[in-house]
Amino acid sequence: MRHRLIIAGGGLAGTLTALAFAARADVDVTLLEAGPHLGGRHTWSFYATDLDAAGTDLTDPLVAHRWSGYDVAFQGLTRTLSTPYRSITSASLDRAARARLGDRVRLGTRVQSLDAAGATLEDGTRLGADAVVDARGPTALPGLALRYQTFLGQTVRLTAPHGLTRPTIMDATVAQHGAYRFVYLLPFSADTLLIEDTYYTESPAVPREVLRERIALYAAARGWSIAETAEEEQGSLPLVLAGDHAALWAAAAPPDGPVPAGLRAGLFHPVTSYSLPFAVRAALRLAHRPGPVTSAALRAEMGAIVAEHFAATRFERLLNRMLFLAGRPEDRHTILARFHRLPQPLIERFYAGRLTALDRMHLLAGKPPVPIAGALKVLSESAAR
Numbered sequence: 001m002r003h004r005l006i007i008a009g010g011g012l013a014g015t016l017t018a019l020a021f022a023a024r025a026d027v028d029v030t031l032l033e034a035g036p037h038l039g040g041r042h043t044w045s046f047y048a049t050d051l052d053a054a055g056t057d058l059t060d061p062l063v064a065h066r067w068s069g070y071d072v073a074f075q076g077l078t079r080t081l082s083t084p085y086r087s088i089t090s091a092s093l094d095r096a097a098r099a100r101l102g103d104r105v106r107l108g109t110r111v112q113s114l115d116a117a118g119a120t121l122e123d124g125t126r127l128g129a130d131a132v133v134d135a136r137g138p139t140a141l142p143g144l145a146l147r148y149q150t151f152l153g154q155t156v157r158l159t160a161p162h163g164l165t166r167p168t169i170m171d172a173t174v175a176q177h178g179a180y181r182f183v184y185l186l187p188f189s190a191d192t193l194l195i196e197d198t199y200y201t202e203s204p205a206v207p208r209e210v211l212r213e214r215i216a217l218y219a220a221a222r223g224w225s226i227a228e229t230a231e232e233e234q235g236s237l238p239l240v241l242a243g244d245h246a247a248l249w250a251a252a253a254p255p256d257g258p259v260p261a262g263l264r265a266g267l268f269h270p271v272t273s274y275s276l277p278f279a280v281r282a283a284l285r286l287a288h289r290p291g292p293v294t295s296a297a298l299r300a301e302m303g304a305i306v307a308e309h310f311a312a313t314r315f316e317r318l319l320n321r322m323l324f325l326a327g328r329p330e331d332r333h334t335i336l337a338r339f340h341r342l343p344q345p346l347i348e349r350f351y352a353g354r355l356t357a358l359d360r361m362h363l364l365a366g367k368p369p370v371p372i373a374g375a376l377k378v379l380s381e382s383a384a385r
């Protein structure tokens with residue numbers, strides 16, 4: 001028997017889920033996207049070590065840029081790590097996914113409502129299905145104590161080569177402005193790069209004009225003259241300090257509703273807000289699950305994925321409480337600086353959301369980079385509620 005699967009939202013999680021299911025001959029996938037192409041306007045980056053072999057196979061055709069390592073810079077620390085780094089752009093995702101999915105993608109199709117048995121489109125059309133996945137992007141995340149990673153990034157063409165050969169994931173040598181601030185650089189070609197000004201902060205607001213000005217100042221300080229700003233992206237992404245997983249899941253996945261995916265399901269790294277590795281793993285796990293493809297079955301599987309993710313990222317939430325609650329905002333960079341002195345494999349496991357018990361002990365060993373009294377106060381999640 002063939003199963004009809006509707007996925008609403010052709011962003012990151014929805015497209016990855018559709019690609020993962022496209023390999024199954026017993027499933028008819030339909031991917032509904034409101035926009036004129038898949039993926040909106042984004043650059044999604046990840047470490048190659050975030051993914052296992054199956055995840056690499058799924059994402060490889062989508063990748064637009066690859067580097068063999070990256071740099072970080074803090075006061076008193078510059079380091080090159082040899083972990084390969086990759087970026088997928090909206091354009092590369094759209095091109096590769098539409099080539100693979102063909103007429104299973106329906107663009108310009110806005111969903112008005114979803115339930116476990118199908119989708120109602122804005123024009124009133126009803127599409128029935130055995131399974132329905134809701135990947136329509138971020139929504140409120142009840143039950144979580146949040147702070148924010150706010151940023152504005154510009155892809156700029158310079159009048160002369162920038163001289164970078166690999167990304168700078170964090171240049172935190174910049175003025176901190178009462179947050180944890182760093183500049184993120186992705187060199188796309190000899191004279192084109194993404195310059196992103198990022199803040200770990202209490203407020204989700206993105207002061208766009210201020211950040212544009214700071215990007216211009218940063219470029220000038222590096223001796224770069226901007227010929228043209230080709231693209232701009234901005235965001236305010238959630239950082240989780242504490243949370244009630246049951247409340248989050250109850251709101252995200254009501255009993256007769258669709259199966260939530262992506263940010264909507266709370267599947268992102270609490271400290272970086274990156275969702276790509278978690279979206280890849282969830283897509284593959286749903287698609288490889290034996291048995292019928294129904295909303296009830298996928299909902300049960302996704303519920304288990306989200307519960308495991310929440311349990312596995314307990315330590316990352318503690319790190320956020322240390323960052324935001326234990327010390328002074330202007331000292332936040334010292335915590336990240338200390339972290340980036342650790343062995344590379346541990347840093348890789350941290351970003352992949354795969355810390356071991358030994359890693360956690362290693363991370364907590366030695367003198368804490370925040371006042372001890374402050375650190376003790378935030379050990380419990382209740383400190384952030």
Ligand SMILES: Cc1cc2nc3c(=O)[nH]c(=O)nc-3n(C[C@H](O)[C@H](O)[C@H](O)COP(=O)(O)OP(=O)(O)OC[C@H]3O[C@@H](n4cnc5c(N)ncnc54)[C@H](O)[C@@H]3O)c2cc1C
Pocket residue numbers: 008009010011012013014032033034035038039040041042043044045046109110111112135136137138233234235236237261262263264273274275276277
């Ligand atoms: C600017 C920016 C940069 C980021 N960079 C990274 C990064 O480098 N690495 C990383 O891992 N994470 C990154 N993130 C975080 C996160 O991975 C992204 O937000 C990711 O796109 C979330 O995936 P998603 O599928 O949940 O939502 P989205 O990718 O936002 O997808 C939602 C899709 O649903 C569609 N949609 C919405 N409503 C409807 C409707 N009613 N009907 C039909 N379609 C609808 C939207 O048009 C959109 O295409 C970034 C986020 C932002 C905002």
